Amino acid sequence: MRGAYPQLPTPHPLLELLPAVYQEQDFVRRFTGALDEVLAPILLSLDNLPAHLHPRSAPEDFLRWLAGWVAVEVDEERPVNQRRAVVASAVTRHGRRGTRAGLAAAVRIETGVEPEIEESGAAGWSPHPGGPVPGAARPWVTVRLRVADPDGFDRVGLEQVIAQEVPAHVPFRLEVLPVVTATADGAADRVGDGTADGTADGGGEGV
Numbered sequence: 001m002r003g004a005y006p007q008l009p010t011p012h013p014l015l016e017l018l019p020a021v022y023q024e025q026d027f028v029r030r031f032t033g034a035l036d037e038v039l040a041p042i043l044l045s046l047d048n049l050p051a052h053l054h055p056r057s058a059p060e061d062f063l064r065w066l067a068g069w070v071a072v073e074v075d076e077e078r079p080v081n082q083r084r085a086v087v088a089s090a091v092t093r094h095g096r097r098g099t100r101a102g103l104a105a106a107v108r109i110e111t112g113v114e115p116e117i118e119e120s121g122a123a124g125w126s127p128h129p130g131g132p133v134p135g136a137a138r139p140w141v142t143v144r145l146r147v148a149d150p151d152g153f154d155r156v157g158l159e160q161v162i163a164q165e166v167p168a169h170v171p172f173r174l175e176v177l178p179v180v181t182a183t184a185d186g187a188a189d190r191v192g193d194g195t196a197d198g199t200a201d202g203g204g205e206g207v
């Protein structure tokens with residue numbers, strides 16, 4: 001909701017729109033000043049309407065409204081910059097929903113980490129009829145994420161995101177693993193407290 005803001009300057013003072021003979025009267029000056037205080041938020045909102053309707057600059061209450069326009073849900077507990085990114089990329093992601101690129105983009109926005117995605121789908125061609133069909137008969141998707149703290153990672157929230165992005169008939173599996181870096185002697189060193197068994201099933205089909 002928009003309301004009055006004390007001492008908010010108006011971009012269009014009403015007193016300046018009156019004839020000069022009225023501008024010198026104290027009552028008219030005080031009366032129009034009171035109206036200016038009430039109208040200032042409205043006039044400033046109209047002057048800055050493009051900024052209000054852009055997800056990168058919209059006030060937070062407008063951001064929730066814009067999310068409804070583009071048919072996405074924003075978690076109010078997420079940082080505001082992440083919520084803005086979800087709304088700003090919604091239209092593009094809707095066009096890629098159900099694809100590997102769309103799933104990767106959704107996971108990247110949610111976590112800030114580039115996922116490793118494996119899937120049963122494939123494409124191929126053959127110059128002769130009756131060639132082998134690419135991919136697997138049973139659909140599946142595995143999303144693998146490497147983070148610094150697997151034990152403290154929000155698996156449930158990410159599973160909900162994945163379920164919204166994969167096709168309805170495709171079951172998925174989420175694996176959250178510790179980050180692996182190479183030491184000076186070339187040996188692998190795991191970063192994070194998680195174990196190698198950092199796997200979580202999607203628990204059914206995506207929506």
